[in-house]
Amino acid sequence: METGQVMSEAAPKGGGKREGGLGAPTRHPIDWKSEAFYDEVPLFKELERVYDICHGCRRCVSLCQSFPVLFDLIDESRTMEVDGVDKKDYWKVVDQCYLCDLCYQVKCPYVPPHEWNVDFPHLMLRAKAVQFKNGEVGAARKLLTNTRTIGGLASIPVVTEMVNAANRSPTLRKVVKNLLGVHPDAHVPTYHSRSAHDRVNVVTGALPSGRAAGPTRGKVALFVTCYGEYNMPQVVDDLVRVLRHNAIEVKLIEQEQCCGMPKLELGDLESVARYKQFNLPVLHEAVKDGWDLMAPIPSCVLMFRQEIPLMFPDDAEVLAVKARIFDPFEYLMHRHKAGLLDTGFRKPLGKLAYHAPCHQRVQNIGPKTRDLLSLIPGTQIEFIERCSGHDGTYGLCDETYAYAMKIAKPIVTRVNQADVDHVTSDCPMAADHIAHGMGNTKPASHPISLVRMAYGI
Numbered sequence: 001m002e003t004g005q006v007m008s009e010a011a012p013k014g015g016g017k018r019e020g021g022l023g024a025p026t027r028h029p030i031d032w033k034s035e036a037f038y039d040e041v042p043l044f045k046e047l048e049r050v051y052d053i054c055h056g057c058r059r060c061v062s063l064c065q066s067f068p069v070l071f072d073l074i075d076e077s078r079t080m081e082v083d084g085v086d087k088k089d090y091w092k093v094v095d096q097c098y099l100c101d102l103c104y105q106v107k108c109p110y111v112p113p114h115e116w117n118v119d120f121p122h123l124m125l126r127a128k129a130v131q132f133k134n135g136e137v138g139a140a141r142k143l144l145t146n147t148r149t150i151g152g153l154a155s156i157p158v159v160t161e162m163v164n165a166a167n168r169s170p171t172l173r174k175v176v177k178n179l180l181g182v183h184p185d186a187h188v189p190t191y192h193s194r195s196a197h198d199r200v201n202v203v204t205g206a207l208p209s210g211r212a213a214g215p216t217r218g219k220v221a222l223f224v225t226c227y228g229e230y231n232m233p234q235v236v237d238d239l240v241r242v243l244r245h246n247a248i249e250v251k252l253i254e255q256e257q258c259c260g261m262p263k264l265e266l267g268d269l270e271s272v273a274r275y276k277q278f279n280l281p282v283l284h285e286a287v288k289d290g291w292d293l294m295a296p297i298p299s300c301v302l303m304f305r306q307e308i309p310l311m312f313p314d315d316a317e318v319l320a321v322k323a324r325i326f327d328p329f330e331y332l333m334h335r336h337k338a339g340l341l342d343t344g345f346r347k348p349l350g351k352l353a354y355h356a357p358c359h360q361r362v363q364n365i366g367p368k369t370r371d372l373l374s375l376i377p378g379t380q381i382e383f384i385e386r387c388s389g390h391d392g393t394y395g396l397c398d399e400t401y402a403y404a405m406k407i408a409k410p411i412v413t414r415v416n417q418a419d420v421d422h423v424t425s426d427c428p429m430a431a432d433h434i435a436h437g438m439g440n441t442k443p444a445s446h447p448i449s450l451v452r453m454a455y456g457i
């Protein structure tokens with residue numbers, strides 16, 4: 001049987017190299033502890049400066065809704081320049097940004113070290129932090145981003161039944177819309193009463209202690225994530241089995257809090273810092289004990305690799321964790337390079353629509369998931385590098401759901417035309433959002449579940 005084929009867009013040459021820009025981007029630490037960070041006068045000055053540069057550039061117009069909103073505000077203003085836009089309308093641009101980071105990492109030629117020093121996502125983050133501090137974020141959005149609390153409650157068996165039934169009931173979805181601002185048609189994930197920690201039976205020490213290869217130590221402590229714990233425990237089980245099948249020792253991090261990404265997207269930096277206080281000592285302990293770290297959700301890996309280090313640039317624990325946390329497919333491809341990946345796949349996967357999520361692309365690790373899936377014989381891959389539009393609460397909330405579906409539309413059209421057997425993305429929310437846009441005519445799966453299926457284990 002022939003080795004898997006990639007059907008369309010080729011990987012960026014150089015594996016994950018930036019798509020635009022003049023040199024390797026550098027990023028400034030986030031000055032979130034200073035009072036000046038929350039001062040609206042310098043914030044508005046910087047917003048005006050950057051909005052003006054973006055208006056002259058327009059390169060990001062198709063990435064999300066923030067840029068079309070910005071350009072319309074300017075083009076329809078009295079002066080047709082940024083000085084003609086009412087300052088209070090500046091927030092309309094901020095409200096459409098979900099911090100996917102694509103405009104910084106893959107598009108903008110003016111990021112530092114360029115003298116224009118444009119960091120659009122972190123300017124949006126600062127504006128969101130000001131909004132949050134000013135009490136302008138509603139209770140419903142604060143509640144929705146308490147992913148661990150919601151997951152913990154929803155996994156109590158009798159509650160699980162009720163929550164999942166409510167999700168399926170159009171009448172109850174209207175109630176949920178009024179209470180929490182969740183659009184009645186948005187895809188809401190299923191909850192499970194047996195969490196990943198209940199379900200995954202990991203016996204450490206059953207394998208010979210890890211064999212190092214390249215940057216990997218062959219021993220993985222898994223940061224399960226809120227979504228992995230309560231919404232996709234089966235995927236966590238699949239990941240553990242694939243790792244162990246490849247002679248990688250695995251344990252679950254026993255006690256964890258949310259990585260903080262949902263709170264970051266809200267501008268609630270104090271909560272991000274609180275979660276960091278909980279998670280970092282535990283993760284650092286595992287690193288000191290010789291384990292590598294991994295999380296099954298790209299956004300959570302990105303938090304430990306990028307956002308928390310930029311918030312705490314001098315924290316030794318944070319830097320040690322940053323250096324040791326991996327994306328699952330990045331890890332497996334390191335093992336493959338050393339000849340340690342079992343490529344004896346037994347089942348072809350057919351035709352896949354594989355979506356590379358934004359928060360994985362911006363890690364600059366290259367399309368490792370696609371590369372591994374390509375090793376599976378009898379597998380064809382429709383490779384999609386485009387934002388799905390889901391991005392946390394953006395695809396859920398009543399006021400942004402229509403935009404989220406609009407952003408997903410080109411992907412949905414392409415996947416429909418490709419007539420695939422599976423829709424897959426490392427971001428399970430993105431895969432569900434795309435499948436939802438297709439009317440759930442195709443199953444959405446995590447790629448690690450497909451790898452397990454291909455192994456027949």
Ligand code: SF4
Pocket residue numbers: 060063064065066067096097098099100101102103104120121124
């Ligand atoms: S970070 Fe993403 S959502 Fe925000 S402005 Fe940039 S491309 Fe748009």
Ligand code: SF4
Pocket residue numbers: 053054055057058059060061103104107108109110118120
């Ligand atoms: S973020 Fe950069 S690339 Fe995008 S529109 Fe603004 S200046 Fe242009």
